[in-house]
Amino acid sequence: MSDLRKCFSGKDALITGGLGFIGSNLARALAALDARVTIVDSLIPAYGGNMFNIHGIEDRVTVNISDVRDRSSMNYLVRGRDFIFNLAGQVSHIDSLIDPFTDLEINCRSQLSILEACRWNNPGAKLLFAGTRGQYGKTLGTPVTEEHLMRPTDVNGINKIAGEWYHILYNNIYGIRACSLRLTNTYGPRHHMRTSRQGYLNWFIRLAMDDQVIPIYGDGAQLRDFNFVGDVVQAMLMAMASDETYGQVYNIGGGQPVSVARTAEKVVAVCGSGRIERREFPPEKKKIEIGDYVADFTKFREITGWTPKITLEEGLGLTVDYYRANRERYWSRGDGSDS
Template sequence: MNTSRNDKPKVVDDFESVFRDRKVLITGGLGFIGSNLAHRLVGLGARVTLVDSLIPHYGGNLFNIRGIEDKVRVNISDVRDRYSIEYLVQGQDYLFNLAGQVSHIDSMEDPFTDLEINCRSQISILEACRHHNPEIRVVFAATRQEYGKPQYLPVDEEHPLRPTDVNGINKVAGEWYHLLYCDVYDIRTTTLRLTNTYGPRQLMKHNRQGFIAWFIRLAIEGKEIKIFGDGTQLRDFNYVDDVVEALLLAAANDSAIGKTYNLGGDEVVSLKELTELILEVAGGGSYELVPFPEEKKRIDIGSFYADYSKIRNELGWRYRTSLREGLTRTIEYYRKHWRHYWS
């Protein structure tokens, strides 16, 4: 049915009616975003299966499902195992495809692993859907890294894609495979390009999968944070609960099928301002401005913040959790549970 701009489809946001008793598969389900999504879906009455490889230096952590262990099914499997994925997608109503290698530095040092996880595995997942469950509804987690160094700000979905690292290139390919399988095979896919996401249940063992979690850990420990460059680089941030909301909206609304949406924030801050706020909320630590290491300088994108008006206008998603509120919740969580995340 064609709709005019003044006759938009009604946004579906009664998630309990959508997901109750429905079968939901989450790849990367023991990781940061996947586990937070799992908690929300369990609360909505969904029948949730989590797939995760639990590779030690990635983000999977069994503690992330504490409190819902007996309400979810966990399958320890790697998305690179296509035979496992072919079995797991069968009978599922929804697939939140969140598994991925997210370290930009790792993608440059070991491009073949990044290729296997972020590119080849995505074809295997989509082929499994095509042959074994073509009616499944799929939401794929893409990334702002696909845009590369911005040509203008804020960055909207029409901005050219010119990634600065292997990870970004493979994420572009993964996203386009999802859109292609929608166009050619009628697999009902939507992709979300995520910005800097933070919150409870994030990987804190090392600093190779995002700087904000590492900054938070150092502040909690009362240590010094090193900011590369002059600290004026601008960023936007999303608290993980807001990202979960966007994932659910994308899955619940057929009007989102075949589309790509940016997520973004209303608070655009410099890295120096962010660090100062983290230190204030944590009540400890310090920071120092240091020169960029050469391997990071070559792939740095400078300032970045997104225009998320498309998902706001079409699906009603909004930036809800302020940076101060989100950081407060996050730091409280890790003060209580740090033993399960530091090592």
């Protein structure tokens, strides 16, 4: 951790999507490392931003409410930053099919805007892009390395490929240092808990905490690879701190693949409430189901030394503890926007 402190202490870090799930956990880690943190977030009600996510560090971060689609704001906001963690995104697979243009504007066009803003106003910045396993689509076998073909099953996966490759391209031709971490299912505290649209493990946790039914579609045997958010934040910091990561894309993963059904059982066990029911696969979900996903993160481990530290059991415990203590901040927003 001392290396990370040396890297980030006193440095200027911008986090797009910084009031969201991963962004806010990252902001807390950067603040703890004495970085000067600026958060950009649009607080779109249906997305993951929540002002409570920075509770306790409000006086150590600067919050700028803005949308990454607002090119003029981004042109200004990128200036003078040492690090730009580019996490703002539309993350729902289903929503990307219902409204593909919004997904394109946020995940594709805005990424280009941010990179153009850096090209003209801050070419010395280091950038990290949050890629996704959804870029691979239906996998041809596991574990999946970075060489696996990308054949997305939804609009989100396609736009994320474009967003990622703009970063790699601007690294390669303009020397703006950028890399991408392709994230798998990330869970943990500060995840939005009002709908099932963004990350199903946290949604399972809500259902179990509410003693509701957790629906498992089909046999639930498909494997998923989970990362506790603290491990993901650590990976992002280590990726940015290394000078060997730029121009590269990396998988990260949890090293403990678990079936969807088994995950639900673990959630019920940790919560001591909730129950599981098998259901038919809804056709719109079946079409975009990707099969097993297990990340091979050897490439990233070898270059940075990163490995995930938190087991699924530990992570679930930490997550449930957090939401038990802060339930009213996540179960509904109080404005009825999306509850």
